[in-house]
Amino acid sequence: MQPTTTRLRRGEPSRDIARRPAIDFDTFFRAHHQRLIACGVAWCGDRERAREAAQETLTRAFREWDRLQRIDAPGAWVRRVLINILIDDGRRLERQRRHAGRIANPSSVPDHDPAFTPLLVAIRGLPERQRLAVVLHYLDDLPVQEVAAVMGISDGTVKTTLFKARASLAAALAGEER
Numbered sequence: 001m002q003p004t005t006t007r008l009r010r011g012e013p014s015r016d017i018a019r020r021p022a023i024d025f026d027t028f029f030r031a032h033h034q035r036l037i038a039c040g041v042a043w044c045g046d047r048e049r050a051r052e053a054a055q056e057t058l059t060r061a062f063r064e065w066d067r068l069q070r071i072d073a074p075g076a077w078v079r080r081v082l083i084n085i086l087i088d089d090g091r092r093l094e095r096q097r098r099h100a101g102r103i104a105n106p107s108s109v110p111d112h113d114p115a116f117t118p119l120l121v122a123i124r125g126l127p128e129r130q131r132l133a134v135v136l137h138y139l140d141d142l143p144v145q146e147v148a149a150v151m152g153i154s155d156g157t158v159k160t161t162l163f164k165a166r167a168s169l170a171a172a173l174a175g176e177e178r
């Protein structure tokens with residue numbers, strides 16, 4: 001019997017819930033916490049913001065655990081929540097910068113921090129959809145199908161988005177030493 005390949009829908013229980021072993025929240029937390037932080041750092045470039053977003057994401061997952069463990073892809077759900085939190089946080093920071101010109105520019109990259117490699121700087125320069133696809137597929141090592149579930153788009157759209165992102169990254173990094 002083949003597993004279902006339905007797309008993740010908010011709050012919809014899995015059709016094959018009986019075949020999937022139940023996991024407890026502690027196991028889920030250990031499996032996703034560090035990966036969420038890594039995705040967050042790649043997304044926003046700020047380790048502390050990424051940690052806070054991962055913490056908030058997993059707090060929401062804990063509150064929703066009864067419902068969350070019944071959906072097809074709880075890992076996709078937490079990644080989408082993480083990205084939404086970081087997007088909202090980025091918008092809030094941008095509003096603060098616009099209205100209170102005295103807030104430091106978080107895009108300034110300290111030379112001594114290894115998290116700010118030219119590649120990560122180039123990734124953060126991609127359009128939002130391309131950046132999310134690259135972070136989830138290449139940095140979080142998710143298959144195209146899971147990236148599609150997180151982003152709410154088709155597999156083909158993910159592949160096209162990744163193709164365009166690779167071309168943009170190649171152009172942005174053309175002058176960098178490999």
